[in-house]
Amino acid sequence: MDTLISARRVVIGPHGQVLADGAVLVRNGVIADTGPRHEVESRAPARTLRHDYPDGTLLPGLVDAHVHLVLDAGPDPVAALREADDATVAKGIAERALGLLNAGVTTVRDLGDRNGLVTEFRDAVRAGRLPGPRVLAAGTPVTGPGGHCWFLGGEVSGEDAARALVRRNVERGTDLIKVMATGGGITKGGPPIWAPQFTAEELRIIVQEAAHAHGTAGIVAAVEAGVSTIEHCTWIDQDGFRLLDDVVDEIAARGIGVCPAASPDWRGFAERFGRERAEEMFGGIRRMRERGVRLLTGTDAGVSRAVFDDFVSSLEFFAHLGCTSQEIVDLATCEAAEALGLGKVTGRLLPGLRADLLVVEGNPLSDLQALRRVRLVMADGLVYA
Ligand SMILES: [Zn+2]
Incomplete structure (x- = not known):
């Protein structure tokens, strides 16, 4: 089943490329969709596993x-x-x-x-x-x-x-x-x-x-x-x-x-x-x-x-x-x-890349310590933590 992960902030790439109230859809270990939450929701299949973090930040692994x-x-x-x-x-x-x-x-x-x-x-x-x-x-x-x-x-x-x-x-x-x-x-x-x-x-x-x-x-x-x-x-x-x-x-x-x-x-x-x-x-x-x-x-x-x-x-x-x-x-x-030569595999939350991501509490772009408050880890599409 597809997995939809939403968060208050989604860091999709470098230099502060952030979606407010965004989401990522994961299918078979690959990021299938990224965007504003309501748009990703509307494009997602009816039966989708959900992880919602209304106060968290979703970022690449x-x-x-x-x-x-x-x-x-x-x-x-x-x-x-x-x-x-x-x-x-x-x-x-x-x-x-x-x-x-x-x-x-x-x-x-x-x-x-x-x-x-x-x-x-x-x-x-x-x-x-x-x-x-x-x-x-x-x-x-x-x-x-x-x-x-x-x-x-x-x-x-x-x-x-x-x-x-x-x-x-x-x-x-x-x-x-x-x-x-x-x-x-x-x-x-x-x-x-x-x-x-x-x-x-x-x-x-x-x-x-x-x-x-x-x-x-x-x-x-x-x-x-x-x-x-x-x-x-x-x-x-x-x-x-x-x-x-x-x-x-x-x-x-x-x-x-x-x-x-x-x-x-x-x-x-x-x-x-x-x-x-x-x-x-x-x-x-x-x-x-x-x-x-x-x-x-x-x-x-x-x-x-x-x-x-x-x-x-x-x-x-x-x-x-x-x-x-x-x-x-x-x-x-x-x-x-x-x-490391993995730019087309991981490191950003864009469709087509492997689903390597984490959710933390707070905003690591302004406070690095937020990275200590890990709520979810997904590596290659599998959920841990
Ligand atoms: Zn060494």
Whole structure:
């Protein structure tokens, strides 16, 4: 049966495209109609399931472009993962995905799993066997010997091995390739965060999609290699920060997305990292935005303290950078969807797109906190929450 959802406000697209007293009609998982409530009602079949929110806001489902479903966000997620067998990890993936869904996140991009567990979960959601958001899965991230996240099984040395791992991922049906262009924080004993892990030529061979890069040299190599997004992009150098304006302009010109992956605990991170240093790092993200770089919303969920059920705290990072609530809602919906190549699938409430949506109490375009008051979540046409 068709489902009609009405609300006081319906956010159909970016830049404040709002219908007052609007409605959306969903048929077979697809948005079949959008418009003023009385018009959608008059066009809807007689027998239609109804969800009415006369005080609520209906908006497109949220996009978390940087999660790690295999990690548990506990005190030592890497140790927990290494101790757990695949069945336990699979159970955890399903639970954590539900946390995201209940927070209104209907699309996630997972940046690296073990043994294809997230790819399997993605397929189970697609087939309707498990509840969950739409998942874009990176499979096994490509890293150097003993490199960042080596424990996920993606250590390669040299061009041939790198090419073989990318092929194996593609054969398994991954949606993107994640490459660890530099070291990272969670890998004990791994290369430093600023250090490049691959030569420019190796990166060119590996690169299809997302590159994890903190250090300046790794960022430069990733841009040259033609990645579609850069994760973190903190411009950390051996002795401080080194943001290169010409590279930033190149990132903007090539339309490469940057996902700062600000954890819901980004304020706590700033305290531990040193507030002044943290502000310097955040300033780099702000500067990229000012120079026209497309930013992506993402939580790094799974890393210690980066929980799966508090997307709004992560979004507050963008308010800290100076974004308005409306700009943040746009970033988390249609802009993230477009940056992930899903602009014709999700991110707006227009006929023909998949029915990914949520209803919240209040108006998130003027008060971001309204996103914490979730009343209904629909992912791919199925109702949750
Ligand atoms: Zn991450």
